[in-house]
Amino acid sequence: MEELFEIHRPRLRAVAYRMLGSLTEADDAVQETWIRVARADAGEVTNPAGWLTTITARVCLDALRRRAARPEEPFGMRIPDPVLTAPDGIDPEHEVLLADAVGLALLVVLDTLTPAERLAFVLHDTLGVPFDDIGRLVGRSPNAAAQLASRARRRIRDAAVTPDVDLARQWKVANAFLAAARAGDFSALVEVLAPDAVLRADIGSPAELHGAEAIAPQVLSYARMAPFARRVLVNGAVGFVPMPGGQPFAVIALTVRGDRVTTIDIIADPDRLAGLAVPVES
Known part of the structure; x- marks a missing residue:
């Protein structure tokens, strides 16, 4: 047995x-x-x-x-x-x-x-x-x-939490999302977000935001971390882990449907990030 x-x-x-x-x-x-x-x-x-x-x-x-x-x-x-x-x-x-x-x-x-x-x-x-x-x-x-x-x-x-099957399409949208965040481009960020997008985070307030125009400023508050973002798959879907100083700052998981980001889930609790193994892109 x-x-x-x-x-x-x-x-x-x-x-x-x-x-x-x-x-x-x-x-x-x-x-x-x-x-x-x-x-x-x-x-x-x-x-x-x-x-x-x-x-x-x-x-x-x-x-x-x-x-x-x-x-x-x-x-x-x-x-x-x-x-x-x-x-x-x-x-x-x-x-x-x-x-x-x-x-x-x-x-x-x-x-x-x-x-x-x-x-x-x-x-x-x-x-x-x-x-x-x-x-x-x-x-x-x-x-x-x-x-x-x-x-x-x-x-x-x-x-609507099931992402597109096509990983290449997911990355195309995710890269546009990251580029808009790096540039601090509010309009470009709103364009890549679904109008009814949802953002959730495990720390901070508000814990949940709805709508592209409400979410964009929150995403831009992470803009300083965008240059340190490492591409990863989070549970098989596209995402990023900002790694300033080589340590994970957050896990950002995206759900991509069509040509828009529909959900963003952020794990930023330092206790949960401690010791997190972040894979290196081959």
């Missing part, structure tokens, strides 16, 4: 990351899964992958319910942990973790769902788990579980 668990560990960590939005909590959930597996009688298990996934999902559901019962009040938005890779593509180490386009903006929206909605969406829409099994996990009927996933799907669709 230990050997089997290690084979499935990367996939279980990916499931936990989608559920929790935290790499540390995902690792803790996988460890708790192993503790439960080690205590269980697996003699009659015919589908180890499904069995392990169900245990991990139950661990994550419990964690989400505890989080919902004790909501944090941070000075800013809760932005999930980023996964940074080189700008020319996702390396094999992160392929499982970032499968199914689990962008940072998507994880932010998942944080707005109820624990049951999040579990139903992650298990069904990304893993194909039947609603019968999901219903048993959340204590609902299969039809009620399907409705949970449907509500989550609608929230995600309305938020």
Whole structure:
């Protein structure tokens, strides 16, 4: 069982990351899964992958319910942990973790769902788990579980957080965004932002801004850092990490749809940036 668990560990960590939005909590959930597996009688298990996934999902559901019962009040938005890779593509180490386009903006929206909605969406829409099994996990009927996933799907669709598939097109827009910031060009910045764009940050006030003309001045306040920006992929989508003095100042994740930036997610909390490994462009 230990050997089997290690084979499935990367996939279980990916499931936990989608559920929790935290790499540390995902690792803790996988460890708790192993503790439960080690205590269980697996003699009659015919589908180890499904069995392990169900245990991990139950661990994550419990964690989400505890989080919902004790909501944090941070000075800013809760932005999930980023996964940074080189700008020319996702390396094999992160392929499982970032499968199914689990962008940072998507994880932010998942944080707005109820624990049951999040579990139903992650298990069904990304893993194909039947609603019968999901219903048993959340204590609902299969039809009620399907409705949970449907509500989550609608929230995600309305938020328009899925970036363009074409990475080259994403970089074209992202480079225009960076050029406008470097030049301090308000008009050019507004032009590259979607009219209904959203900016979120994990520190500072306001934590969330809506609309290109409201966002542009905030972006320009980072203009002094633009010359130090290093291109990276943030959860598989384009982004930048300003590195003045060789240390990360912020992680700036962009969602590009069409020829505009629709969302900007900024992680600037020094505690979260400390020790962050920033890949070098090849």
